[in-house]
Amino acid sequence: MPAQRVRIDKASPGIYKRLVAVSAEVAEAAAAAGIGRDVVELVNLRCSQLNGCAFCLDLHARAGRAAGVSDQQLDVLAAWREAPALFDDVQRAALEIAELVTALPPHHAADIAYDRATDVLDETQTSVLIWAAVTINAFNRVSVISGYEVRHRV
Numbered sequence: 001m002p003a004q005r006v007r008i009d010k011a012s013p014g015i016y017k018r019l020v021a022v023s024a025e026v027a028e029a030a031a032a033a034g035i036g037r038d039v040v041e042l043v044n045l046r047c048s049q050l051n052g053c054a055f056c057l058d059l060h061a062r063a064g065r066a067a068g069v070s071d072q073q074l075d076v077l078a079a080w081r082e083a084p085a086l087f088d089d090v091q092r093a094a095l096e097i098a099e100l101v102t103a104l105p106p107h108h109a110a111d112i113a114y115d116r117a118t119d120v121l122d123e124t125q126t127s128v129l130i131w132a133a134v135t136i137n138a139f140n141r142v143s144v145i146s147g148y149e150v151r152h153r154v
Contacts, residue, residue, distance in 0.1 A: 005147030019138055026131045033124045037067035039094045042077070042087075043129060044136045045069075046098040049078055053140035055148040060136075093120035094129050101133035 009016035030040050041064035048056040061074055076083045080095050087095065096117040100110055118126055 005145070007146045007148075009142055009146065016142070019135070019142070022131075023135050023139070026128065026135050029124075029128045030132060033122075033128045035090070035094070035125055035128055038064065038069050039091055039129075040132050041067050041069055042073070042091055043094050043098040043132045045074070045077055046080070046095050047102045047133055047136045048140055050099065050102045051137065051140040051144065053143050054150045055143040056136065056140050058150045089120045090125075093117040094132075097121075097126070097129045098133045101130055102137055 027037070027040065031037070041060055044060040045057065045064055048060060064074065065071070070086075073086050076086060080087055080092070084092070093116070096113045100113045100117070104110070105113070117129075121129065
């Protein structure tokens with residue numbers, strides 16, 4: 001039987017509250033930069049897929065749908081490069097950023113991904129989407145390490 005996990009958000013609520021505040025600031029900055037909530041949710045989802053965070057996938061799939069992400073986009077998100085007609089240029093650039101920040105590939109591969117993304121995004125948009133990926137990666141780690149599980153909804 002696995003050991004009971006420390007819920008680090010509950011054990012250190014002040015730190016978690018600051019992480020939530022960073023997330024809210026990123027959302028505001030994204031909106032100000034012209035990045036739609038759907039794009040931010042695609043970043044949240046792709047990072048969560050890569051990190052294997054079921055809790056965040058469940059949460060952000062619902063948020064993504066509410067923000068206009070289609071069921072078809074959600075269905076193929078893990079293979080988004082194979083479905084270019086389903087994602088616009090900004091969404092594809094954001095997904096490049098999500099994977100770049102999450103996987104931290106070797107420098108030459110990172111440069112290629114970064115260049116593809118910044119062909120579409122301006123400096124502010126690039127910065128905001130990097131922060132979005134950094135933030136959801138932090139939440140993924142909080143959820144996975146703390147042992148949060150998805151609860152069945154009826």
